[in-house]
Amino acid sequence: MSAPASSPTPPPTRGRVRTALASAVGTCVENYDFVAYGTASALYFGDAFFPNSDPVVGTLLAFVTLGVGFLMRPIGGAIGGYLGDRHGRKPVLVAALLTMGIATVLIGMLPTYEQVGVFAPVLLVVIRCIQGLAFGAEWGSAVMMTYEHAPRTRRGLYSAIPQAGNPLGIALANIAFLLSSTLDSDWAWRLPFLASALLIVAGVVIRMKLTESPEFEAARAKGTTVRNPLLSVVREDWRNILRIIALRVVESCAYYLTATYLLSYITDRDSGDRGVALAGVVTASLLATATTVLSGALTDRVGRRTVYLVACVLAAVFGFPMFLMANSGTPVLIVLIFLIGIGVIHAALTGTQAAWFAELFNTATRTSGASLGYQTAASVAGFAPFLAVLLAESFGWPGPAGFYVCIALVGLVGVLSTRETWGPGQRPALPADQPRRVAGRERHPSH
Numbered sequence: 001m002s003a004p005a006s007s008p009t010p011p012p013t014r015g016r017v018r019t020a021l022a023s024a025v026g027t028c029v030e031n032y033d034f035v036a037y038g039t040a041s042a043l044y045f046g047d048a049f050f051p052n053s054d055p056v057v058g059t060l061l062a063f064v065t066l067g068v069g070f071l072m073r074p075i076g077g078a079i080g081g082y083l084g085d086r087h088g089r090k091p092v093l094v095a096a097l098l099t100m101g102i103a104t105v106l107i108g109m110l111p112t113y114e115q116v117g118v119f120a121p122v123l124l125v126v127i128r129c130i131q132g133l134a135f136g137a138e139w140g141s142a143v144m145m146t147y148e149h150a151p152r153t154r155r156g157l158y159s160a161i162p163q164a165g166n167p168l169g170i171a172l173a174n175i176a177f178l179l180s181s182t183l184d185s186d187w188a189w190r191l192p193f194l195a196s197a198l199l200i201v202a203g204v205v206i207r208m209k210l211t212e213s214p215e216f217e218a219a220r221a222k223g224t225t226v227r228n229p230l231l232s233v234v235r236e237d238w239r240n241i242l243r244i245i246a247l248r249v250v251e252s253c254a255y256y257l258t259a260t261y262l263l264s265y266i267t268d269r270d271s272g273d274r275g276v277a278l279a280g281v282v283t284a285s286l287l288a289t290a291t292t293v294l295s296g297a298l299t300d301r302v303g304r305r306t307v308y309l310v311a312c313v314l315a316a317v318f319g320f321p322m323f324l325m326a327n328s329g330t331p332v333l334i335v336l337i338f339l340i341g342i343g344v345i346h347a348a349l350t351g352t353q354a355a356w357f358a359e360l361f362n363t364a365t366r367t368s369g370a371s372l373g374y375q376t377a378a379s380v381a382g383f384a385p386f387l388a389v390l391l392a393e394s395f396g397w398p399g400p401a402g403f404y405v406c407i408a409l410v411g412l413v414g415v416l417s418t419r420e421t422w423g424p425g426q427r428p429a430l431p432a433d434q435p436r437r438v439a440g441r442e443r444h445p446s447h
Contacts, residue, residue, distance in 0.1 A: 031169025070382020076136025077375030081368030101200030108193030140371030160296020244373025250411025252381030295351025303423025
């Protein structure tokens with residue numbers, strides 16, 4: 001059974017800022033590693049690992065290997081969520097980051113198809129699977145650690161800080177590729193992967209110094225943890241898992257359609273625009289780092305649901321204009337695409353997710369439930385660039401543009417079907433000594 005909703009929430013810890021920043025550093029490194037693969041798939045892997053293919057087929061195959069890592073993320077989320085709820089958030093944080101780092105460095109050392117033939121793409125897929133497992137395991141414990149250390153009335157803000165590590169990692173990955181793009185050899189894609197070793201060491205050292213989540217420690221002391229949190233949350237809270245999937249699909253698909261597919265699309269139209277597009281992604285990601293935190297803080301004032309609703313509407317409206325802007329070939333408009341798509345829409349969604357998703361579950365199953373929904377949606381999003389290529393081949397640019405709008409509508413359905421957990425109507429009704437678990441069948445009579 002889930003932990004009782006009436007158990008008091010431990011007070012915020014003095015290390016809450018350090019915890020949030022440490023989680024953000026690790027999330028930054030994880031995203032650097034994972035997104036570097038997406039950028040390399042869009043720009044280099046078609047030639048390096050599938051050189052005998054038609055250019056379109058080579059791009060498709062590169063995006064398939066990108067998607068394989070996403071298929072592993074729900075498995076990683078299930079494993080990491082189970083271990084985080086059963087044995088603690090901190091061990092999962094350290095192990096996942098270390099595993100991800102080793103896999104990423106190995107990609108930078110891989111032989112190409114020209115060197116070892118079909119063995120090269122096979123190795124690429126295997127390592128990508130390991131990346132997917134580690135990335136899937138990391139997110140839940142990182143954001144739940146921060147959420148559970150934070151002050152009760154500012155959990156939106158604090159939980160958004162590790163989420164801000166996402167665009168920061170994206171920015172660093174693309175800066176690395178932007179700097180290496182002047183190289184004419186394989187070092188253009190190898191160096192960004194090898195450079196991640198420096199970030200990994202820093203991330204592991206910082207996370208080793210964290211203290212365990214106070215809510216988890218309280219639950220373990222009282223014996224309210226559950227033997228199989230994964231099974232419990234699937235059996236008791238499957239509706240909330242489905243809601244998270246719908247909410248997460250719009251954010252994840254929209255990002256990869258913008259930062260991965262559109263990057264490839266713009267480059268294929270005019271290879272001279274590669275630098276402009278990469279600069280746009282980097283600038284937008286830096287903007288998103290700030291916007292993510294501001295969005296989280298805004299949810300503490302106006303509610304989680306309101307911010308998410310506005311972002312989904314913006315995504316639905318932006319789908320076709322962003323391709324018209326890309327087709328213009330105008331550098332300013334190309335950069336503006338990424339500023340809006342990543343710096344505003346994607347950031348507002350990610351800044352809201354951590355606190356909202358955490359509040360849908362009890363402490364005993366929180367990491368498992370949020371991770372399973374979050375990473376299952378990510379597994380779908382991993383194939384968004386692949387589907388976009390197919391749609392573009394059949395319908396031209398309106399195909400992927402329509403796809404973008406459709407996933408925004410899925411997000412709207414998720415918003416409308418998920419109860420607000422921290423809006424003006426919920427805050428006054430919550431006693432000071434009660435945890436903010438108001439959404440979920442067991443915690444709210446009108447759920």
